[in-house]
Amino acid sequence: MTDYNEIQQDIVDEFSVFEDWLDRYNYLIELGNDLPAIDPKYRTNEYLINGCQSKVWLHADLVEGKLLFNADSDAIIVKGIVALLVKLMNERTPAEILQNDLFFIDGIGLRQNLSPTRSNGLLAMVKKMRLYAMAYQAKENQNKES
Amino acid sequence: MGLNIKQIRSDFPILHQQVYNKPLIYLDNGATTQKPQVVIDTVRELQETRNSSIHRGVHYLSDQMTDRYEAARETVRAFLNAASTNEIIFTSGATGSINAVAFSFGEKFVTAGDEIVISEMEHHSNIVPWQMLCDRKGASIKVIPFYDNGELILEKLDDLLTDRTRIVALTHASNSMGTINPVKEVIKKAHAKGIPVLLDGAQMVQHGEVDVRELDCDFYIFSSHKIFGPTGSGVLYGKESILEELPPYQGGGDMVDQVTFERTSYNTLPFKFEAGTTNYTGAIGLAAALDYLQSIGFEAIGRYEQELTGYTLEKLGGIDGLKIYGTAANRISVFSFLMQNIHPYDAGMILDKMGIAVRTGTHCTQPVMDHFGIDGTIRASLVFYNTMEEVDALIEGIQRTIQMLS
Incomplete structure (x- = not known):
């Protein structure tokens, strides 16, 4: 599997061909549309990350030591960014997610979308993805010890 | 005479810039308005050559600043046509003003079992301070609902005004739907039962003349930054007879007469409500903004904004699948x-x-969104420096957005 940071760099490179912002958004809309809708059982308040502007749903499983993310948003551009995050973090070990910095968002000029004041749920989602990784890592370590 | 929009726009330096290589089209005036050069210059002049704490100094600069500050109070008095400068309190903004009334009025007049009447279309800042008061006192909130077009259901008011109602707090104009409320009728009904009325003018003062004596409201509040003045400043108007009775809501310097460790006697109006070093720069900047508006003329501004409103509604109405929330006949240029x-x-x-700068979300009016069963809206809020061409650009932008997203 491609290196974690290589994927991030690929995303940055992909976006660098767009000169116009609206082209970038068009691409994010495409990505958002292509991301399979979340399993309805996870599109519930329990898995809701409430931004006051848009909603994000997130669920993660650990299968054979790798995280499988299931995510969605009610806003399509946000969902496009969600798709990128899932593309990057899906099927990764908790360690991979926790050891590497997330730089692609900044690299494609979407940093503002992860600011706490934007309240679109994305920043909280990234935190939650890392939390899942931490929780599963802790669980794995526990299992090893016992 | 019509407005010279080109001239007016040249008074607002911030409007002449590009964002993302596109000319800025600023349609978020409901959130905050831009400042004319004269306000910017006033604030800078004060900082550069006049800064000094007011009301205390024995020296030249303090005298000068105090005079300017009290002159600003007179400008606000004239703007609202209040009877006396004793009725004009400078605050930190509309929110600060409402909190002040909710606290002081609440301390004096509200007890367990009492009721506060507000409307379904209030901004959170005209809901939460009253809820906090109700929590403190064991009082409750009653709500005047609105029709789906955004107009208040006035008939409901008669039942809501009871012998337990202590105050009616109502927005003069809705920040999310644009409705101008029939405040005179509300005041008449409330006064007939001896109930005072607070009007939230945060979204009204920048759109038309307000005469507190003609309205006969008991409190009127607004923010400086929404009427082309500096941020962090606002106004609380209150009838002198009521303000006299209210206890201060903050203690500190300047609001006192005599202080000993045993007891303190308070300063007279309006100073009793202005504890500490006030935002005098903001207040004087606000006065500069009001003078500027006066020089253009509210009548001309009102006429032009009506044209702008008609044009915007017509154009928005022509877009397939677009729904406007708030279609009251009497309205401000907020969509x-x-x-x-x-x-x-x-x-x-x-x-x-x-x-194109618009606002999205609930606009701090979640109950309005709940009324319509939606999570939020897109809001374009225009003032007199906006143009028909900007409306055209918005319409084009909306059409392009629809293309991209469908």
Whole structure:
């Protein structure tokens, strides 16, 4: 599997061909549309990350030591960014997610979308993805010890 | 005489810039308005050559600043046609003003079992301070509902005004739907039962003349930054007879007469409500903004904004699948809308990249969103420096947004 940071760099490179912002958004809309809708059982308040502007749903499983993310948003551009995050973090070990910095968002000029004041749920989602990784890592370590 | 929009726009330096290589189209005036050069110059002049704490100094600069500050109070008095400068309190903003009344009035007049009447279309800042008061006192809130077009259901008011109602707090104009409320009728009904009325003028004062004596409201509040003045400043008007009775809501310097460790006697109006070093720069900047508006003329501004409103409604109405939330006949140039199946946040993000600044979300009026069963809207809020061409650009932007998202 491609290196974690290589994927991030690929995303940055992909976006660098767009000169116009609206082209970038068009691409994010495409990505958002292509991301399979979340399993309805996870599109519930329990898995809701409430931004006051848009909603994000997130669920993660650990299968054979790798995280499988299931995510969605009610806003399509946000969902496009969600798709990128899932593309990057899906099927990764908790360690991979926790050891590497997330730089692609900044690299494609979407940093503002992860600011706490934007309240679109994305920043909280990234935190939650890392939390899942931490929780599963802790669980794995526990299992090893016992 | 019509407005010379070109001239007016040249008075606002911030409007002449590009964002994302597109000319800025600023349609978020409901959130905050831009400042004319004269306000910017006034604030800078004060900082550069006049800064000194007011009301205390024995020296030249302090005298000068105190005079300017009290002259600003007179400008605000004249603007609202209040009877006396004793009725004009400078605060930190509309929110600060409402909190002040909710606290002081509440301390004096509200007890367990009492009721506060507000409306379904209030901004959170005209809901939460009253809820906090109710929690402190064991009082409760009663709500005047509105019709789907955004007009208040006035008939309901008669039942809501009881012998337990202590105050009616109502927005003069809705920040999310644009409705101008029939405040004179509300005041008449309330006064007939001896109930005072607070009007939230945060969204009204920048759109038309307000005469507190003609309205006969008991409190009127607004923010400086929404009427082309500096941020962090606002006004609380209160009838002198009521303000006299209210206890201060903050203690500190300047609001006192005599202080000993045993007891303190308070200063007279309006100083009793202005504890500590006030935002004198903001107040004087606000006065500069009011003078500027006066020089243009509220009548001309009102007429032009009506034209702008008619034009915007017509153009928005021509877009397939676009729904306007708030279609009251009497309205300000604030428009909330949604396009079929399009999330307002997506639309806002795309419009932003076209250089168009709108607001998306609940606009701090979650009960209004609940009324319509929606999560939020896109809001374009216009003032007299906006143009028909900007409305055209908005319409084009909306159409492009629809294309991209459907």
